[in-house]
Structures are given as C-alpha cells and as structure tokens.
Amino acid sequence: MAMPDQEITCVDCGGNCYPLGWYPEDGPVEDGTVIPYRCRDCLDRWDIVIGEPEPQ
Numbered sequence: 001m002a003m004p005d006q007e008i009t010c011v012d013c014g015g016n017c018y019p020l021g022w023y024p025e026d027g028p029v030e031d032g033t034v035i036p037y038r039c040r041d042c043l044d045r046w047d048i049v050i051g052e053p054e055p056q
C-alpha cells in the first residue's frame, strides 16, 4: 500500500499535475494501482503506477 502523490511535476512543461479520481481522504492504495494525473498547464494526462518510481 502506498499514498499517491497529491501532485506531481509534468514531464513536458514542468507544471503541476493533480490526480483524477483520487482524493487524499481516500487514503493509500494498493501497489500497482494506476492513478491518472492531469497537468494543470498543458492538460496532458499521466498514468502513474503507485508504488513505482515516477517517470523521469
């Protein structure tokens, strides 16, 4: 189990990305769960696998 990041840095534009369909009050999720993030600036979507390193 791991807590998803509440925001990540967009690889493309350096903006902040926020999770879709997950909120801090939802708590930790199983390792391997895919949480989609949406970049606030360029609106790209990033699918992050929880429990694995962020893409660099």
Ligand SMILES: [Zn+2]
Binding pocket: 010, 011, 012, 013, 014, 015, 039, 040, 041, 042, 043, 044
């Ligand atoms: Zn972006």
